Every structure is written in C-alpha cells, then in structure tokens.
Amino acid sequence: MNKLKVAIIQMIVVKDKMKNIEKASDFIKNVIKEDIDIAVLPEMFLCPYDQSNFPIYAEKEGEISYLLLSEIAKQNNIYLVAGSVPEKDDDGNIFNTSYVFDPNGIKIAKHRKVHLFDIDIENGQYFKESDTLDAGNEVTVFDTKFGKIGLCICYDFRFPELSRLMVDKGAKAIIVPAAFNMTTGPAHWELLFRCRAVDNQVYTIGCASARDNSATYISYGNSIAVSPFGEVLVHMNEKEGYSISSLDFDYVDKVRGELPLIAHRRLDIY
Numbered sequence: 001m002n003k004l005k006v007a008i009i010q011m012i013v014v015k016d017k018m019k020n021i022e023k024a025s026d027f028i029k030n031v032i033k034e035d036i037d038i039a040v041l042p043e044m045f046l047c048p049y050d051q052s053n054f055p056i057y058a059e060k061e062g063e064i065s066y067l068l069l070s071e072i073a074k075q076n077n078i079y080l081v082a083g084s085v086p087e088k089d090d091d092g093n094i095f096n097t098s099y100v101f102d103p104n105g106i107k108i109a110k111h112r113k114v115h116l117f118d119i120d121i122e123n124g125q126y127f128k129e130s131d132t133l134d135a136g137n138e139v140t141v142f143d144t145k146f147g148k149i150g151l152c153i154c155y156d157f158r159f160p161e162l163s164r165l166m167v168d169k170g171a172k173a174i175i176v177p178a179a180f181n182m183t184t185g186p187a188h189w190e191l192l193f194r195c196r197a198v199d200n201q202v203y204t205i206g207c208a209s210a211r212d213n214s215a216t217y218i219s220y221g222n223s224i225a226v227s228p229f230g231e232v233l234v235h236m237n238e239k240e241g242y243s244i245s246s247l248d249f250d251y252v253d254k255v256r257g258e259l260p261l262i263a264h265r266r267l268d269i270y
C-alpha cells in the first residue's frame with residue numbers, strides 16, 4: 001500500500017466558523033467520489049487570517065470544531081489534515097494548530113506552528129502572529145498505512161532544517177496547510193515547494209485558502225503538489241476548488257536510490 005490520493009481543498013474562508021466547517025465537509029463529500037485517501041484543508045480555515053481574530057475564534061482541543069472535524073474524517077473514511085485552527089490551551093495561550101485524524105476519526109497528530117509569522121515588508125505585507133499567538137516546539141511526523149508524512153504550517157516551511165528533521169524521521173511527503181500572500185506568494189511559493197521537494201526527495205503538498213480580495217490579508221491561493229524529483233504535479237489558480245494528486249511512496253525510494261542525495265550527505269563535515 002504505497003500509493004495514495006491526496007485532495008487539496010482550496011476554500012474561501014468566511015467569518016462564520018460553522019459555515020467554514022460546512023464548506024469543508026461539502027467539498028470532502030464531493031471529492032470522495034474520486035476515491036481519495038487524504039484530504040487537506042488550508043491554514044486558519046475557520047477564521048479570516050488576521051491576528052485579531054485568533055483569540056476570538058480559539059477553541060480548546062476536543063471542543064466543537066475539533067469534534068466536527070473528527071466526524072468528517074470518520075464519515076468519509078479518510079485521513080484528514082484539518083488545515084489549521086486557533087487552539088487555546090488551559091493557560092489561555094493560543095497556537096496555530098493543525099490536527100490530523102485517521103479514517104476512524106482518531107487524532108493521530110497535532111502540530112503547533114513552530115515559527116511565528118512576523119514580517120514587515122516595505123510596500124508589501126505586514127503581519128505579526130506573535131501579537132496573539134504562541135509558538136509550538138515540536139517536529140511533527142505521522143504514520144499512515146501508506147507510510148510516514150511530515151506536517152508543518154506555512155511559515156514553518158521556509159526553514160529548511162525543519163523539513164530535513166521530518167525526513168530524518170522517515171517522512172516521504174510533507175504536507176503544509178498555508179496562506180501565503182500577494183507579496184510573498186508570487187516571489188517564493190512555487191520556488192519553496194520545488195526546493196524542499198528536490199533537497200529532501202519528498203512529495204511536498206501546499207494547501208492554501210482561495211483568494212478573497214476583500215479580506216484584510218489576501219491569500220495567494222495557488223495550492224500545489226510537487227514530486228520528489230521536483231516535478232509540479234498540480235498547481236491551482238487563485239479560485240476556490242479542489243485538486244487531486246497521486247503519490248507513490250515507492251517512487252520516493254526510487255528517486256533516493258538513483259540520485260542518492262540523502263545517502264551522500266557528509267555528516268562528518270556538517
């Protein structure tokens with residue numbers, strides 16, 4: 001069982017949390033006819049991506065949104081990488097968190113965004129996640145019946161060390177719920193997904209929210225899937241929709257065997 005089909009759900013995010021969950025659910029019910037194994041949702045798909053929204057929309061693990069997402073995985077008998085949501089802990093800290101559910105609706109992974117997105121680009125994008133969010137501290141890789149998959153959230157993917165650590169832990173694909181913007185998206189989005197795929201010889205999957213020009217933060221969209229050889233398998237536009245990619249984890253082994261970058265590392269000198 002080394003082949004799997006991944007659905008990227010590139011949805012518009014609206015202000016009503018429950019409408020976002022309903023939309024994710026409707027997309028998945030529709031896409032299931034394509035015999036998918038995993039569905040991926042975008043970063044912060046329950047609330048418009050704005051640091052002031054995170055405390056307002058935050059829920060603890062196990063509360064209503066979590067339960068509904070677990071139910072979506074179970075009802076559709078798929079793995080669900082549930083984008084990311086604002087998560088509140090018992091001390092009131094808030095994290096940008098991605099939950100992963102298996103086809104029984106059991107949580108099998110949880111990644112809290114490790115690198116907070118604090119940027120200020122002249123004549124471009126400003127954002128300061130650290131105004132309202134705390135950072136996670138863990139490298140996340142989860143096991144599936146197909147093999148191991150790494151998980152990080154948007155800005156995390158810019159840090160090559162994190163992807164390499166996931167690969168060291170056995171990841172053959174890296175899934176990234178994300179929301180690049182109109183400054184950084186055109187400049188870096190495809191470049192990063194191809195770069196990380198080629199350096200690490202893994203599939204890379206980026207699931208962004210669809211573009212909403214009326215939002216305070218405008219998502220670039222352009223969800224993408226890249227093969228371990230750097231081939232772009234899927235590159236969506238900015239509009240709402242979904243795409244399917246077929247991943248073959250034997251192909252990862254083949255690429256790593258033929259062009260043995262991982263084996264050829266000189267860990268004695270770096």
Ligand SMILES: NC(=O)CC(=O)C(=O)O
Pocket residue numbers: 117153154155156158178179180181184185
């Ligand atoms: N939204 C993010 O976390 C990151 C991003 O937009 C970027 O790195 O660019």
